[in-house]
Amino acid sequence: DTGVSQNPRHKITKRGQNVTFRCDPISEHNRLYWYRQTLGQGPEFLTYFQNEAQLEKSRLLSDRFSAERPKGSFSTLEIQRTEQGDSAMYLCASSLDQQETQYFGPGTRLLVL
Amino acid sequence: TQLLEQSPQFLSIQEGENLTVYCNSSSVFSSLQWYRQEPGEGPVLLVTVVTGGEVKKLKRLTFQFGDARKDSSLHITAAQPGDTGLYLCAGSKSWGKLQFGAGTQVVVTP
Numbered sequence: 589d590t591g592v593s594q595n596p597r598h599k600i601t602k603r604g605q606n607v608t609f610r611c612d613p614i615s616e617h618n619r620l621y622w623y624r625q626t627l628g629q630g631p632e633f634l635t636y637f638q639n640e641a642q643l644e645k646s647r648l649l650s651d652r653f654s655a656e657r658p659k660g661s662f663s664t665l666e667i668q669r670t671e672q673g674d675s676a677m678y679l680c681a682s683s684l685d686q687q688e689t690q691y692f693g694p695g696t697r698l699l700v701l
Numbered sequence: 702t703q704l705l706e707q708s709p710q711f712l713s714i715q716e717g718e719n720l721t722v723y724c725n726s727s728s729v730f731s732s733l734q735w736y737r738q739e740p741g742e743g744p745v746l747l748v749t750v751v752t753g754g755e756v757k758k759l760k761r762l763t764f765q766f767g768d769a770r771k772d773s774s775l776h777i778t779a780a781q782p783g784d785t786g787l788y789l790c791a792g793s794k795s796w797g798k799l800q801f802g803a804g805t806q807v808v809v810t811p
Contacts, residue, residue: 621797633800683797688797
């Protein structure tokens with residue numbers, strides 16, 4: 589399967605702990621996006637990369653959140669000092685340059701106790 | 702607050718019936734995507750529409766993009782239980798990020 593993959597699929601952590609999620613995009617895709625989805629809502633944009641450059645960050649991305657895409661391939665999203673309000677599904681998507689169709693991974697569901 | 706408003710929020714129908722889901726906004730989008738999402742999974746792309754007035758058909762699903770590129774609709778003919786899911790519309794204003802509606806939960810019972 590050459591789709592977008594995300595790991596882990598589920599993460600349970602205690603408040604105050606740090607967590608890191610990984611996203612592997614479709615191999616030829618230059619753009620990579622992170623979204624967050626809470627229950628009963630559609631996904632909300634967090635940030636996106638073109639190759640290794642982070643081009644835009646949402647106001648939702650507080651200073652506890654950091655995302656990287658060091659070699660322009662996989663990306664990581666780290667949340668420091670997690671809070672209960674961080675509990676959500678974190679979705680990764682990728683797309684080709686110059687195209688707007690985004691293909692999503694299965695998501696990482698985070699539960700902060 | 703979602704920039705795109707979807708209606709209805711929830712729809713329950715019998716197998717064989719038709720249904721329409723609406724996606725409205727006051728903003729103009731360069732393209733609009735429809736996705737279907739199953740519980741615990743990521744959204745799966747159904748279609749992308751880019752031209753005002755465009756109509757696309759995907760088997761029993763018909764998608765329309767409004768002339769002004771501010772709204773869209775999804776029509777399902779003769780719904781089947783496999784059509785059950787959360788239908789999401791998402792608009793793009795050309796720089797890549799998608800703005801989603803809150804979704805319409807569709808349940809098709811046998």
